[in-house]
Amino acid sequence: GNSVTQMEGPVTLSEEAFLTIxxxxxxxxxxxxxxxxxxxxxxxxxxxxxTKADDKGSNKGFEATxxxxxxxxxxxxGSVQVSDSAVYFCAHRGSNYKLTFGKGTLLTxxx
Amino acid sequence: DGGITQSPxxxxxxxxxxxxxxxxxxxxxxxxxxxxxxxxxxxxLIYYSQIVNDFQKGDxxxxxxxxxxxxxxFPLTVTSAQKNPTAFYLCAxxxxxxxxxxxxxxxxxxxxxxxV
Numbered sequence: 703g704n705s706v707t708q709m710e711g712p713v714t715l716s717e718e719a720f721l722t723i724x725x726x727x728x729x730x731x732x733x734x735x736x737x738x739x740x741x742x743x744x745x746x747x748x749x750x751x752x753t754k755a756d757d758k759g760s761n762k763g764f765e766a767t768x769x770x771x772x773x774x775x776x777x778x779x780g781s782v783q784v785s786d787s788a789v790y791f792c793a794h795r796g797s798n799y800k801l802t803f804g805k806g807t808l809l810t811x812x813x
Numbered sequence: 814d815g816g817i818t819q820s821p822x823x824x825x826x827x828x829x830x831x832x833x834x835x836x837x838x839x840x841x842x843x844x845x846x847x848x849x850x851x852x853x854x855x856x857x858l859i860y861y862s863q864i865v866n867d868f869q870k871g872d873x874x875x876x877x878x879x880x881x882x883x884x885x886x887f888p889l890t891v892t893s894a895q896k897n898p899t900a901f902y903l904c905a906x907x908x909x910x911x912x913x914x915x916x917x918x919x920x921x922x923x924x925x926x927x928x929v
């Protein structure tokens with residue numbers, strides 16, 4: 703069945719450090735892939751997405767590339783800020799239109 | 814601006830009471846969803862609806878009920894049968910049209926329900 707596996711947290715980094723949060727998926731067909739971010743006490747916001755193989759989604763300095771050969775969509779940022787502290791969810795959406803989410807990764811960035 | 818609105822933001826319920834959480838969207842989305850989030854946990858799907866007057870159970874539907882009488886609205890009732898209702902509840906919506914369906918969900922800002 704469809705599933706998403708993402709790196710377990712929590713992840714703690716110092717400001718300006720490099721961030722990688724790994725995400726792999728299992729799905730049939732060619733799902734769309736997403737990263738969502740949730741700030742404390744809020745709902746989820748779409749951070750970036752990719753709809754086909756080799757697409758790169760990017761937003762606010764974050765990037766992720768749709769790798770069909772490795773079924774991965776790892777999130778990266780070259781220099782994190784304190785304001786990036788949040789929970790990050792990887793997700794995919796297949797032909798049934800339903801999103802399948804990973805369990806989320808808590809990121810804390812210290813000054 | 815189009816969006817999805819959940820109300821109230823905080824809700825307190827006495828044991829044995831039913832409570833209803835509101836979710837309204839003006840995005841013209843066909844599909845709507847309810848998720849439950851517990852502290853430090855991921856999202857668990859409660860119910861979803863892809864068309865008016867129709868809805869399906871998600872992974873944890875027991876103790877919850879929904880209705881979809883209008884495209885814009887998808888209220889969730891937490892009944893007294895739900896044994897552990899204290900949680901953060903998130904509503905979402907999406908298009909089911911080909912092309913647009915490859916976009917993601919739009920989420921509301923959530924309702925935090927506490928049993929007192």
